[in-house]
Amino acid sequence: MNVTTFLETLHGRVQHLHTTVSTDFAPLEAALLNFKPSPESWSMLECLEHLNRYSRYYNERLAQALAQPASRPSRAVSHSWLGKKSIATVRPENRKKQRTLARMNPNRSQLGKAVVEEFLQHQRQLLALLTSAKKADLNQKAIPVEFFRLLKLTIGDALEFVVAHQERHVQQAARVRQQLRLELSV
């Protein structure tokens, strides 16, 4: 795929995530954001905290990789096998439940509204990273996978992985939000 189209699409998707979270989630009070439909399922804040834990890692790695402009920026993005596999696992259309690593599972942690602010902060950072990515070689294998650092994703794959993963859990949080109303059962 053409690099400009690729980056512009991701940019739009991240902007959409930022809008959804700031308009639909941010105004809710903490009690609602902490609501868990069942003890095992995540609250809206837990969904966002899970994503924050990933962003803390990947945004930093991406920033490092994008710090220096490439001598020859790529014109087309190609996906590696690992990249395709990773993205397919986390994209929201894949409704299969995936196991979460214990350190990435925020279930039953005490969370406050700061989690939402941090999430929005990460999105603004990601938008800036997508802008600097225009000058990078997106096909360079530069981003170690979080849970197995010997494996590396290309910059392009890592960017798309982060966005797709975020969409997955923001949609999950949106489903929890739909249960934030009284329902009479007679």
Add this chain to the structure above:
Amino acid sequence: MLAALLRQVPFLTVADIAAFLPLWRKHTSLKRGDFLIQAGQAEHHLYFVGEGTLRIYYPSRAEEICVGFAYANTLVCSFPAFVAGQPSEYCIQALRRSELIGISRTDFSAIMEAYPNFARFWRLELERAVMGRIEREIDLLLPEPERRLARLLARSPHLFQLIPKKYIASYLRMTPETLSRLR
């Protein structure tokens, strides 16, 4: 949680909610399998589910037929018992550990009289509940199990995360085997 949800209702004022909350005097904890209401019981409370899952079922001689569910953020009662004071024909049973708070019929009627905003709130809840009942009635008229399932999936996808399959199958009037074949 009830307070937070009521604050989301645009026309309820702080004063309305402050008057309403202290009336939820009854606190009930149920273990899995415990009954909130048994058939034949006249139960004059409306309950709010803070956490947990419950099923509403009609105990026929041959089987227990699920007619509805309650889970976190649900207001639940045996309607004939709460509204008309009749003995309940069906049972409400906890499917997992559940925490509920209850308001008595007397307190509830009094606040409906004194606070018109609550009368409006209750009317909207009742309208939605009747709509839900009509949807369910249409479900039951459909002979094809896959159409009954598709309608429920469209209407209440969250049920499939919260309720064990065998009760959903009973609610859809199909065997658990049919449900797992269709899903």
